[in-house]
Amino acid sequence: MKGFLPRTLHPGLQILMLLVFLVAGACVGLAVFYALAQGVFHTSGVEAGNAMLNPKAYPQAWPLLMTYQGVLLFCACAGGALALASALGYRWAEYFNPRRLGAGWWLLAAAALIIVILPFMSTLIAWNAGAHFPGALHGFEEWARASEDRAQGLTTFLTRLTSAGRLVVALVVVALVPAIGEELMFRGVIQKNLVRWFSPHVGVWLAAAIFSAIHLQFFGFVPRFVLGLVLGYLYLWSGNILVSMAAHFTQNAFQLVILYLTQHGQFGWGFDPDATEPLPWTLVLPSALLSAGLLYFLHQRMTAPAAPSAMLTLSSQGVAVHRNEPSA
Structure with a gap:
């Protein structure tokens, strides 16, 4: 498997690249969340944001917040880490399970x-x-x-x-x-x-x-x-x-x-x-x-x-x- 980053990349630079992939993953996660909020919960982006700020005022706040937490965390953390391993040219099992x-x-x-x-x-x-x-x-x-x-x-x-x-x-x-x-x-x-x-x-x-x-x-x-x-x-x-x-x-x-x-x-x-x-x-x-x-x-x-x-x-x-x- 060939990646666009060298495997010899300095550890400090790998951590910095992880931050880049985390931000990218978070952006993807937010896009997925707002799509789910509108398609599944029939809630606009503004209403979803208000529900997160004042959850007790919205009946659908609990599933919305759970969806937000799960999607954002998975896309940012898991997605960012897996993307870095792929960018370095590693199989996921090879990188995370030496x-x-x-x-x-x-x-x-x-x-x-x-x-x-x-x-x-x-x-x-x-x-x-x-x-x-x-x-x-x-x-x-x-x-x-x-x-x-x-x-x-x-x-x-x-x-x-x-x-x-x-x-x-x-x-x-x-x-x-x-x-x-x-x-x-x-x-x-x-x-x-x-x-x-x-x-x-x-x-x-x-x-x-x-x-x-x-x-x-x-x-x-x-x-x-x-x-x-x-x-x-x-x-x-x-x-x-x-x-x-x-x-x-x-x-x-x-x-x-x-x-x-x-x-x-x-x-x-x-x-x-x-x-x-x-x-x-x-x-x-x-x-x-x-x-x-x-x-x-x-x-x-x-x-x-x-x-x-x-x-x-x-x-x-x-x-x-x-x-x-x-x-x-």
Whole structure:
């Protein structure tokens, strides 16, 4: 496959080119959204824009906003990352999966890790939500909290899962699309090139910081940064984007399912998935220990050298076994 960009393009320039493709993808996404708004929802572009600004005033605001979120994120993030790989002359699997998936259970283990680590993450969420900036930045802190309160209002509106159908739509838009699009962009392109540019650990940490900062939630920066580290190291160790995608999808999907069950009275013990208070230490401590153990286990398994393959040949002397040792 031949692309119009050289494969030897500097990592920094590859990241810059990604930004170009992101903008192009976002433009395509907006065009697709407005076409769907008019063709499916019979809503003009002006009405669609007003619905996004004041969703409670428009009966069709929920499906419109979900369509907007899903289409724009997929076209910008996934489309931009895939376009860059093609422009460099790579097949998508070749660019984003430098290693074949070692075993199917890697995906299940990555998903289990995300669930196990959630109680520990609640302590980071609580600490970061209550953080305060120095006095000189008091004005910025007030602006940041007001911005996040507005964003939380929109999130609350979108996660009002009044039916099973809404849950399915939310799982696609809020869980599946970000798992694909954000992992292709942040881990598949940005982290990959930062690792090439600097070093494996520097690349993972810088990509995690960018991943958290770009969400523009200052009082949720630390837990999202830690999540970015987990996703980054899973990709670094496994060499396969499907592993970090499985973990990312589980992170969002698990919370949506818990939220849906809570809203429909399935949790009678007072669990509030939107709360920022930490869970009891009797859950946090085992969560931290189990998460550390599972991370160590996955690191050992995913980075272990592949076993040499064996080839059988038949001759007059019987069956002979020839082992193909992995190249250094």
